[in-house]
Amino acid sequence: MEIILANPRGFCAGVNMAIDCLDEAIRMFGSEIYVYHEIVHNKYVVERFTKQGVTFVNDVSEVPEGSILLYSAHGVSPEIRNQSRERKLQTIDATCPLVTKVHLEAIRYARGGYHILLIGHEGHDEVIGTMGEAPESITLVETPEEVAELPFGPDDKLAYLTQTTLSVTEAGAVIDALVERYPHIESPPKGDICYATTNRQDAISQLAPQADLVLVLGSQNSSNSRRLKEIGEAVGKPSYLIDTASELRPEWFEGINTVLISAGASAPEVVVEEVVDHLVKTFNATMREEVIREEHVHFPLPKELRRLQVTN
Template structure:
């Protein structure tokens, strides 16, 4: 008779169950399944009613990279010879990250269940399929669950010469003890039923364009391509670009003579451009078109004698590029307090520009002070205002209003990503800034039903996509919130979805 349970952790052997029990609280739903596919079939029938089912125990390693005591978190569990019986375990990255935070060595990949002892040729065949470990129960046990499911195995021996049946005699490696609490955290997070995705999110058009430019440059280059400043605030993306030959530098002097050079989306000061020209560097300019327009407007305003007040963050790459257009006439204003103190030569000749990575709600107070102090103030034209950050915050507010917790994907170095977290927190919703799905802590999701997600303008869409898959392993479904909007409206036909502009 099938048992109806919230969640169950199954361990094939008595020794495995005993080790797991040491890490679990009294009364935890740990059950013995028995060794081998026949006993696993009976155990599966008994626990068919479990809403959440996990398997943990010892396995035989198939990869030479595995060592005794290493843990394998299954991305899927296959029944050897029966491909239709493959069971997906999409929450594997979340569980693996939980175990790594406990100081354990963890691998992620497929586990294969076999019905008979696996000799050397069989193990080699299974290893060639990409499987990391082999056991005799997991696929049979997990086939009984509706979802979610999880499987974690500790390696008892990397590539044993003995028959697989000898696995029952292996001592249980101590790391298995830590698996129980991690799986309990996962089970507690299996309350998540919905993921709300803020739209728009992730890369803005300028960053997408810069990455495409760099991709093409790398594809056509025989040697390293030098990039002035990181092209985005994402460690994974930058690491991939470095593997392909990109070298990111803060100082143009680090670029060898004759080396292909890319200017990133934030743009560069004229001095950097002139130095590249003087040295004959083959430059590919990936400056965001909006930033390039700000450069042009800064030069025009300074050329007619205006004091140009640049509302932005001092030291930011984009701000430095704009400031460099005419350092004597351009002043950075970071806050309303700065706006109260700034001095100008002629109050009748004052212009202001906005750093593109700021949302309009970042600058409203600053601009209001400047308008009060300088009534003749001239502002940017509509096609010089970037709405990427503004739109992403508006979408996040809509998501956060219906979410129990918000995950913002992006780098801690990204001011835009940090501001998105602040937006959710100001609305009363707990929010966390995470670099990837591996940084998501299961305890944040315990008892949660709705998770909101977004990503900063310099974070790749892949980060959210991977998290969506992982949270599907908690039982969550996905819904988009928001709609298609343009980051930069046309001056001829403003996008009706755009929020109110700061008028000139």
């Protein structure tokens, strides 16, 4: 058996920043820290921090007054920030800068009198946070079919934004439908889909035809990881999304000669290594790494970490 290891894969700059931010906060203040929602959508990462004593919450009311609360990489709405102030919480914002970019675009378009059509998945943390910036001015659109049902006229001021972790093809289909129905719809100067999301999708698209099977490391609630699995399936390959090597099934590998392995932007490299080691030991697999694109993006830690250190 041969393993093709896709590169780029795994942590993006935003995820690296958020995880480094929480690691640094623990180093500076101890593990009695709260995080609003999962720091990133990955079971392995969340469990690692939970074992260290970090508490993940789904409601600000769960955080004791005066405590340290870290906002996850997916961002939060102004309402959550207001609730944090009311509880006198010391907050650290680990929102990915690319998500912040979408929030700022939403604010700008709303102030300009536009109604925003946000392309994304209902219930996703990032979508909830973005819509919270201007709830009266944003309508969520998930599919091209929904575009035909929109109540807006040809003269309405419209703009579209996208969730950063969508499939490029998926978002493109909705954008095409929007532009066809509303030719004058506005869009941001630069697309919203994350560079890392695009790169990992391109790697799967280019390498999957060489493989008999696609394995994607990532959690089921990770939007970008699910898109990678779907791309493998679209190429016609059996594709599986797993958190760890323990989820591998022997029957998946019957008659399989080549396995493509990638990882979503929130999946750590250690879980990739576990899967590779398992295949090497079980099937005497060999490995080659295919670099589709190099990445050199880095985001600095939020400044409020240092400010909190001074005040504490």
